[in-house]
Amino acid sequence: FETVFIKMGSSIFICSNCSDGGHDDRNEHNDMRSVERPEKEEHCSAPVAALNQNHASLMKLPLEALRNNRQHEVSGSFPGSDITTTFEAPLEESSTSTSVRGAALQALPEVFQALPEGFPSSPRDARSASVDTCADAGDDLALPAGVQDQVRTLLNNLRTYEAAALLQSSSEDGSMDVDSELRASLDMQLRALGEALQAFGRHPGLQHRCAHFTSQPSHLLGVEVPGSPSDARKRSLADLGDQKRDIVECSFDLDDEGRNVEATVEFCPDGSASLMWTAFELPVPLEYVLCMVQEVDLVGELVPYVKDACVLHQFDSNETDRVVRIVSQPPIPMISGLEAVTQRFGHDLLDTPWEAFCLVETGPAWQDAADECPASSSPTQTYRGFTKPPPYQRGLKQVEVKKMAALGCPAGAIGECTTMIVSARGNLKIPRYLIPNWLVTWLIRVIGQYAYKRALEIVDKFDSSSHGDRLRRSSLYAETKRRIREHMKRRAAR
Numbered sequence: 001f002e003t004v005f006i007k008m009g010s011s012i013f014i015c016s017n018c019s020d021g022g023h024d025d026r027n028e029h030n031d032m033r034s035v036e037r038p039e040k041e042e043h044c045s046a047p048v049a050a051l052n053q054n055h056a057s058l059m060k061l062p063l064e065a066l067r068n069n070r071q072h073e074v075s076g077s078f079p080g081s082d083i084t085t086t087f088e089a090p091l092e093e094s095s096t097s098t099s100v101r102g103a104a105l106q107a108l109p110e111v112f113q114a115l116p117e118g119f120p121s122s123p124r125d126a127r128s129a130s131v132d133t134c135a136d137a138g139d140d141l142a143l144p145a146g147v148q149d150q151v152r153t154l155l156n157n158l159r160t161y162e163a164a165a166l167l168q169s170s171s172e173d174g175s176m177d178v179d180s181e182l183r184a185s186l187d188m189q190l191r192a193l194g195e196a197l198q199a200f201g202r203h204p205g206l207q208h209r210c211a212h213f214t215s216q217p218s219h220l221l222g223v224e225v226p227g228s229p230s231d232a233r234k235r236s237l238a239d240l241g242d243q244k245r246d247i248v249e250c251s252f253d254l255d256d257e258g259r260n261v262e263a264t265v266e267f268c269p270d271g272s273a274s275l276m277w278t279a280f281e282l283p284v285p286l287e288y289v290l291c292m293v294q295e296v297d298l299v300g301e302l303v304p305y306v307k308d309a310c311v312l313h314q315f316d317s318n319e320t321d322r323v324v325r326i327v328s329q330p331p332i333p334m335i336s337g338l339e340a341v342t343q344r345f346g347h348d349l350l351d352t353p354w355e356a357f358c359l360v361e362t363g364p365a366w367q368d369a370a371d372e373c374p375a376s377s378s379p380t381q382t383y384r385g386f387t388k389p390p391p392y393q394r395g396l397k398q399v400e401v402k403k404m405a406a407l408g409c410p411a412g413a414i415g416e417c418t419t420m421i422v423s424a425r426g427n428l429k430i431p432r433y434l435i436p437n438w439l440v441t442w443l444i445r446v447i448g449q450y451a452y453k454r455a456l457e458i459v460d461k462f463d464s465s466s467h468g469d470r471l472r473r474s475s476l477y478a479e480t481k482r483r484i485r486e487h488m489k490r491r492a493a494r
């Protein structure tokens with residue numbers, strides 16, 4: 001290969017004007033992700049992989065000036081810039097060190113001349129210029145020209161992390177002039193995502209995942225967002241105190257083929273409780289799992305003890321941005337039922353070290369209406385312009401959902417299976433003495449086995465089911481399926 005490596009801080013540009021189907025050497029220290037090559041074995045203008053510190057995009061650079069069949073490393077800089085470069089090309093065995101260096105030095109100005117107009121003159125300019133697309137080489141999501149429209153498109157496709165990285169890369173402090181409503185929606189979803197991912201810091205189901213990824217930014221637009229499971233674990237260590245913990249552990253099989261669930265419930269002194277559980281390699285495609293979760297009004301077909309479930313309000317940032325209500329009546333002594341009203345978000349994290357889709361649920365931050373009369377006995381409360389609804393019925397315990405997050409990780413050869421990793425925390429407002437350990441393990445087992453059985457029944461007749469009809473009519477699931485298949489292809493190629 002005739003190749004030029006141009007190093008800019010943590011970025012590397014790889015230029016090649018010939019392809020012979022040879023092996024592509026990649027070293028971990030060079031922070032590379034992918035190199036695009038011409039498919040045909042012919043001399044042509046080859047692409048350059050411009051991989052910035054966020055691995056955000058690819059830039060095209062024609063390179064026709066390189067003609068010297070030499071290999072040597074020569075440092076230099078672009079005229080009038082602060083970019084340090086390195087030149088490297090194949091070496092002829094008969095070449096001497098002096099002639100090679102001379103040939104390389106002669107070729108270096110030709111490389112500079114081949115740079116297109118507007119080529120970044122500094123690492124800072126490169127970070128800004130190289131985010132005209134947030135897709136990697138295997139992604140065909142069409143993005144509009146303007147950064148603001150790109151951010152909106154990514155957010156609409158559940159790619160919150162990439163939308164934030166794009167906006168941050170487009171401005172040194174992430175404060176470029178964008179629509180205030182869009183920025184507020186992105187900031188809110190990013191904060192919910194960061195808090196949810198942090199909750200997985202001590203989750204046993206993530207201990208051995210994503211070791212092959214390089215580190216990712218842990219702060220986006222001023223919001224702390226763990227870039228990987230290992231990043232979340234490091235931050236969670238500080239939260240582990242020496243206090244005595246009230247923990248109930250549960251493990252059970254789902255079928256006779258070795259599929260099982262591992263769960264841990266912890267009761268906290270403040271009356272709240274947390275649940276962490278993992279179900280490994282369920283024989284259900286991830287797009288089906290996402291459909292079963294997203295279509296909340298059909299959740300009663302999947303989970304026992306559900307009396308009512310519905311979408312109370314749909315926001316317009318994307319299809320998963322909604323307020324939902326679920327009313328259930330589990331067999332808990334002296335409890336007539338539970339009602340939970342939550343804000344839901346969905347996030348596509350397949351291109352991050354998390355390698356999953358993430359569902360986040362949190363309690364809406366209700367606020368008193370500004371125009372409400374102070375003397376009112378029951379002031380109206382709103383959340384993002386949506387008025388808080390009255391209780392479903394009297395006597396129900398209002399569940400305070402602090403945070404729930406679920407990772408759906410595609411598994412199998414082409415994503416035909418799914419590993420589910422769930423972390424939830426909330427306040428049931430039920431005294432601990434009314435929830436003995438045997439009841440906790442029994443409920444988890446009964447609900448888990450019932451949901452698994454019903455899920456397999458739905459999958460077996462998915463095309464004729466209510467879920468199948470929803471899946472066919474929504475573009476969300478078509479895009480989800482495409483993303484999963486592309487992800488599995490890239491993972492198989494590692």
